[in-house]
Amino acid sequence: MARHGKQIGIIGAGGIGSFYAMKLLNAGHRCVMVARGKRLGQLIESGLRVSHDTQLHKLPCPTACDLRQLFEHYTPGQFHALVLCTKSSATKELAGAIAGWFAQYNAVCPIISLQNGVDNEHVLAEVIPKDCVFGGLAVKIGAHLTADGSVEAKGPGELIIGPWPNGSPDRVPAKVITAFEQSGVPIKLSNNIQRELWLKLAINNGVNPLSALTGLDTRSLSREPPFAPIVYSLMREVAIAASADEVLLTHEDVDDMYHLIRSFDAIKTSMLVDYEQGRTLELDAICGAVMSRYQQLGIDAPYTRLVYALLSQMSGSEAQQ
Numbered sequence: 254m255a256r257h258g259k260q261i262g263i264i265g266a267g268g269i270g271s272f273y274a275m276k277l278l279n280a281g282h283r284c285v286m287v288a289r290g291k292r293l294g295q296l297i298e299s300g301l302r303v304s305h306d307t308q309l310h311k312l313p314c315p316t317a318c319d320l321r322q323l324f325e326h327y328t329p330g331q332f333h334a335l336v337l338c339t340k341s342s343a344t345k346e347l348a349g350a351i352a353g354w355f356a357q358y359n360a361v362c363p364i365i366s367l368q369n370g371v372d373n374e375h376v377l378a379e380v381i382p383k384d385c386v387f388g389g390l391a392v393k394i395g396a397h398l399t400a401d402g403s404v405e406a407k408g409p410g411e412l413i414i415g416p417w418p419n420g421s422p423d424r425v426p427a428k429v430i431t432a433f434e435q436s437g438v439p440i441k442l443s444n445n446i447q448r449e450l451w452l453k454l455a456i457n458n459g460v461n462p463l464s465a466l467t468g469l470d471t472r473s474l475s476r477e478p479p480f481a482p483i484v485y486s487l488m489r490e491v492a493i494a495a496s497a498d499e500v501l502l503t504h505e506d507v508d509d510m511y512h513l514i515r516s517f518d519a520i521k522t523s524m525l526v527d528y529e530q531g532r533t534l535e536l537d538a539i540c541g542a543v544m545s546r547y548q549q550l551g552i553d554a555p556y557t558r559l560v561y562a563l564l565s566q567m568s569g570s571e572a573q574q
């Protein structure tokens with residue numbers, strides 16, 4: 254068993270996981286990176302390489318292991334938190350594995366999801382004590398793993414974290430807040446993270462599928478015709494979907510999010526990167542989440558349904574809804 258003080262575990266060493274691990278390690282914080290397959294080999298052989306804005310950060314091999322080794326060598330009590338940075342498709346399996354690890358040691362630690370989508374925390378809370386589940390968002394960031402194992406990142410990578418679905422921000426582990434603050438990561442705490450997740454979903458549903466369909470970045474999509482009004486309509490559909498979860502998103506909220514994505518740097522979305530690399534798209538976590546709420550409400554979301562169907566067809570996966 255690893256015998257050192259508490260640290261932060263980052264599960265998933267792709268664009269987002271590598272970016273936040275780089276920030277923490279650069280500031281002298283200890284963290285364990287959980288990776289698998291080729292990516293684990295890259296971390297062990299070449300260390301962590303992240304180019305962020307104009308700087309290249311090269312760190313020697315961080316503490317990296319796969320999930321099985323994490324569960325074998327560490328107890329939950331050795332972590333300030335585990336930060337989930339995988340795609341949403343991995344959440345269910347991870348939740349079950351973490352629940353088994355908690356049961357094995359009769360101990361728990363906070364789990365913070367930084368994933369896009371509004372259902373990851375719900376999936377976690379089905380098997381993990383709800384008090385341990387925190388929602389989070391990585392905003393103003395584009396961070397992508399390239400074929401050679403380096404990560405290209407753009408933007409400040411602000412974090413918003415809060416107890417899921419809502420609750421006093423005092424419950425967010427203080428050591429995690431301090432570690433990110435000391436690492437230069439702007440961090441905001443929320444007493445209604447479920448609402449923040451829906452606000453972010455408005456952006457993701459607005460730009461991610463269209464970017465995968467067109468190859469365009471967030472700025473071109475949201476500022477220029479013919480796509481800007483379609484982005485806005487896709488975002489509006491999310492506001493209606495949110496009402497099925499009793500989350501109120503007003504016209505002004507949608508306008509604010511639309512303004513945010515229009516005024517921010519041009520970002521290549523994670524869905525476009527996944528599409529280019531032939532990986533599974535987070536379609537169900539983004540458009541699927543909207544469509545399932547529309548189904549509950551008994552109405553149609555024509556814009557979301559169209560982009561979902563087009564992308565399902567293009568990426569070879571069956572349209573489920």
Ligand SMILES: NC(=O)C1=CN([C@@H]2O[C@H](COP(=O)(O)OP(=O)(O)OC[C@H]3O[C@@H](n4cnc5c(N)ncnc54)[C@H](OP(=O)(O)O)[C@@H]3O)[C@@H](O)[C@H]2O)C=CC1
Binds near residue numbers: 265266319320368398
């Ligand atoms: N990239 C971005 O700029 C942004 C992403 N996000 C969100 O953040 C989340 C992460 O995105 P991103 O970093 O792009 O994702 P990536 O696909 O780049 O990285 C996810 C990593 O997790 C790994 N992984 C999955 N399951 C396991 C497991 N059981 N054990 C170990 N490793 C595992 C994957 O490995 P493998 O390749 O083998 O599957 C992959 O290396 C997503 O929800 C995304 O929507 C939010 C804001 C911006």
Ligand SMILES: CC(C)(CO)C(=O)C(=O)O
Binds near residue numbers: 393471522523
């Ligand atoms: C909003 C955006 C485009 C960048 O933060 C994102 O979340 C993604 O690429 O998935």
